[in-house]
Every structure is written in C-alpha cells, then in structure tokens.
Amino acid sequence: MAIHMQSPEQRKQLVELKDLFIDIGAKDKADAEAMVEIGDPAVIAYGFEEMANGIAIGRAFDDRAGAFVVLEAARLLAKENPNAEVHAVATVQEEIGLRGARTAAFGINPDIGIAVDVTFATDHPNMTEGTKRKSRIELGKGPVLTRGPNINAKLFTLLVETAKEENIPIQINATPGGTGTDANAIQINRSGVSTALIGIPLRYMHSPCELISLQDLEACSKLIAKTVEKITPETNFVPF
Numbered sequence: 001m002a003i004h005m006q007s008p009e010q011r012k013q014l015v016e017l018k019d020l021f022i023d024i025g026a027k028d029k030a031d032a033e034a035m036v037e038i039g040d041p042a043v044i045a046y047g048f049e050e051m052a053n054g055i056a057i058g059r060a061f062d063d064r065a066g067a068f069v070v071l072e073a074a075r076l077l078a079k080e081n082p083n084a085e086v087h088a089v090a091t092v093q094e095e096i097g098l099r100g101a102r103t104a105a106f107g108i109n110p111d112i113g114i115a116v117d118v119t120f121a122t123d124h125p126n127m128t129e130g131t132k133r134k135s136r137i138e139l140g141k142g143p144v145l146t147r148g149p150n151i152n153a154k155l156f157t158l159l160v161e162t163a164k165e166e167n168i169p170i171q172i173n174a175t176p177g178g179t180g181t182d183a184n185a186i187q188i189n190r191s192g193v194s195t196a197l198i199g200i201p202l203r204y205m206h207s208p209c210e211l212i213s214l215q216d217l218e219a220c221s222k223l224i225a226k227t228v229e230k231i232t233p234e235t236n237f238v239p240f
C-alpha cells in the first residue's frame with residue numbers, strides 16, 4: 001500500500017504473506033484463469049548485473065551460485081584425471097527440507113560429500129546485530145569453511161591445507177549443530193558420509209537482490225577441485 005494511505009501504526013508493521021497478492025491485470029476471475037492456473041509459481045524477475053570490485057547482483061544466487069561452483073569444479077577436475085570417482089549434483093528443494101540432497105546422496109552412496117551453499121556475509125549495516133552471534137564473514141575474502149559436528153574433521157583439515165598450498169583465502173565459520181544445508185542431509189545418509197560444507201559469502205539472502213563476489217565463486221571451485229585431486233582409494237576420513 002502506498003505510504004500515503006497507511007496509518008502511522010501500519011507504517012511500522014511488517015506485511016504478512018497472507019496479506020500479499022499479485023495483480024496480473026485481469027478484469028475478473030475468468031480472465032485471471034485464462035492467464036494462470038492454481039499452483040503456478042512466480043518470481044520477481046530481476047536480472048544479473050556486475051557491479052564494482054568483481055561483485056555481482058542477481059536473484060536466487062542462493063543457490064544457483066552453488067550450482068555454478070560445483071559445475072566449474074567438475075570442469076577443472078575433468079582436465080586432471082582424478083583418482084576418485086566424482087559426481088557433480090545440482091539438488092532441488094533444499095529450501096524446503098534438504099529434499100533433493102537426500103535422494104541424490106542415497107542414489108550415489110558416496111564416501112564423502114562436499115555441499116556448496118551460500119552463507120551470510122556480515123559486512124554490511126544490516127548485520128550489526130547478526131555479527132554478534134556469527135563469525136565475521138566478508139565478500140571477496142574467499143570460501144567459508146564450516147567447522148562443527150556436521151563436518152568431518154579430516155575432510156575439513158584437507159580443505160584448509162589445500163587452501164594454504166594453493167594460496168586460496170578462506171574464512172572459518174563455527175556451527176555447533178547440524179547446518180541448514182545439504183551437508184546435513186548428506187552426512188546422515190545411509191550409515192553416514194564424511195561431509196564438508198563450502199559457503200559462498202552472500203549479502204541480503206533470500207531477497208531478489210542478492211550480492212556475491214565472482215572471485216569467491218572461482219576460489220570455491222578451485223578449492224574443491226584441488227582438494228578432490230588429492231583423494232585416493234586409500235584416503236581415510238575416520239577422524240580419530
């Protein structure tokens with residue numbers, strides 16, 4: 001509603017989902033039904049744009065950026081003939097219960113799994129409160145490696161060592177429980193999978209104008225490829 005029409009109280013209130021509607025310009029119900037069907041999805045159709053300092057803006061980088069990182073890692077690995085059997089997966093329905101990762105992990109039955117998702121960058125004014133509860137994460141400062149019970153300690157260490165050797169900057173984020181990412185579904189697949197999580201720093205998550213750093217994307221792909229290159233059938237991920 002236009003701000004002029006709102007009462008002072010309404011101006012302070014968050015609009016609830018049930019009070020939102022999409023005006024498609026239909027003149028009545030029959031006209032609307034000729035244009036759309038019940039259950040049709042919709043998105044706010046902002047496009048991709050490059051900004052200053054290698055930063056890009058777009059919608060749904062969460063988690064199209066992750067899909068890019070995984071595919072790019074596969075492209076890099078294809079040139080290296082790795083010892084490990086490698087599966088690149090783009091999962092669906094992560095946001096509504098890690099559903100695609102669950103079926104993909106079951107189907108592939110891997111020894112290890114590296115999930116790629118976006119993670120909260122805390123380097124902007126809205127995050128002053130959030131920063132108190134989270135690790136400081138900045139755009140352009142490299143992949144974010146999560147540490148905690150969702151992550152296999154040896155796979156984490158292998159990623160950190162590889163980053164050092166390859167001069168890839170990394171950021172560390174501690175999460176004291178299961179993460180809300182595909183890493184959670186992968187780890188507790190079948191009888192357990194050694195799992196890691198690579199985060200792409202992102203500002204304004206779940207808005208139509210998410211911001212990421214293109215350098216971070218390339219660094220994430222390179223880190224995955226270089227780490228996977230080191231894995232052989234003898235690599236042991238039993239932590240202790």
Ligand SMILES: [Zn+2]
Binds near residue numbers: 062095205206
């Ligand atoms: Zn998300």
